[in-house]
Amino acid sequence: MSLAIETRQLHKEYLRDQFRVLALRDVKLTVPGGEFLALMGPSGSGKSTLLHLIAAIDRPTSGSLTVLGQDLGRLDDRQIASWRNQNIGFVFQSFNLIPVLTALENVELPLLLTWLSKKQRRRHAETALNLVGLGDRLDHYPRQLSGGQEQRVAIARAIVTDPAMILADEPTGDLDAQSAQEILTILSKLNREQGKTIVLVTHDPQAAGFAGQIRHLEKGELK
Numbered sequence: 001m002s003l004a005i006e007t008r009q010l011h012k013e014y015l016r017d018q019f020r021v022l023a024l025r026d027v028k029l030t031v032p033g034g035e036f037l038a039l040m041g042p043s044g045s046g047k048s049t050l051l052h053l054i055a056a057i058d059r060p061t062s063g064s065l066t067v068l069g070q071d072l073g074r075l076d077d078r079q080i081a082s083w084r085n086q087n088i089g090f091v092f093q094s095f096n097l098i099p100v101l102t103a104l105e106n107v108e109l110p111l112l113l114t115w116l117s118k119k120q121r122r123r124h125a126e127t128a129l130n131l132v133g134l135g136d137r138l139d140h141y142p143r144q145l146s147g148g149q150e151q152r153v154a155i156a157r158a159i160v161t162d163p164a165m166i167l168a169d170e171p172t173g174d175l176d177a178q179s180a181q182e183i184l185t186i187l188s189k190l191n192r193e194q195g196k197t198i199v200l201v202t203h204d205p206q207a208a209g210f211a212g213q214i215r216h217l218e219k220g221e222l223k
Contacts, residue, residue, distance in 0.1 A: 003030055003031065003033065004032060004034075004035065004068055004197040005030065005031035005067055005197075005199070006029070006030050006031075006064075006065075007027055007028060007029045007063065007064065007065050008063055008064045009027075009028065009063040009064070010024055010026070010028070010050075010060050010063035010064070010065060011024060011025060011027075011060060011062045012046075012061050012220075022220050023220055024053075024220045025219075025220045026221070027046075027050065027063070027220075027222045029050075031197065033068075033164075033195075033197055034191070034195045034197055035198075035212055036191040036198045036210065036211045036212045037199045037200065037211055037212070037213045037214075038199075038200045038201075038207070038208035038210070038214045038215070039051070039200065039215055040203060040205075040208055040214060040215070041203070043203070045218055045219060046217045046219075047169075047201040047217050048169055048170075048201055050217065050222075051167050051199060051201050053065060054067055055084060055088050055090055055167050056072050056084050056088070059073075060073075067087075067088075067165070070087075085110060086161065087164055088166075088167060089155075089157075089158030089159050089163040089165070089166045089167070090158055090167050090168075091151070091155055091158050091166065091168040091171045092154065092169055092171075093169055093170040093171060093174055094174065095147075095150045095174075098142075099141065099142050102138065102139050102141055103129060103137050103138055103142075104122065104129065104138040106142070106153055107125040107128050107156045107157045107160050108122065108160070110157060110160055110161050111161065124160055125160055128159050128160040131156065132153075132155050132156045134149060134152050134153060134156065137149060137153075147175050147176070147179060148175055148180075148182055151174075151175060151183050152182070155183070155186055155187070159196075164196065165196065165198070166187065166197070166198045167199050168187060168198065168200045170201055170203070171187070172184060172202070172204065180207065184207055184210045187200065187210065191212075198211075
């Protein structure tokens, strides 16, 4: 099976007030395609930093990073944006929905960067919302939805381009226990039934229990 993620000596530093802050140190990680990986660790351990590097939202200070067969270090910013839109679905803790857009319009947003017609975009967005159980909430605005429903819209937006990989950064952090269970069940189903590679950042052992592999980060080092 091909590797979805391969990092070697991945290192990330930030400069804050003239001080160097080490976020990741010599991270070596291999993730097979179709894996469900949970990254755990305390706050400030580097979990989200690693996720952002995998998504090409940020760039490493040094080391190599290959995602879905692409050496991300070889791409310029414009190529990175195109690659990310085609291959990565990102789910945020805070949903990041646009309040003035309906659920359907929020999910349709990533498709505006494609060559699909308006009718095709709508059909794809409806399909994604049906997959997360919100086919009856197409015209609802975020304020008309519960937190769990908002996160399901966010997942639909993440999968609407049919990406090979879904990256979820504390997706259940702002949800009650029942809603969290529903979100994790959806992610698990996408992994099992559609073969999506999923990387979940969480501090919750119960959430991590949905994953097939669990790795821990401590002070920027992967254990």
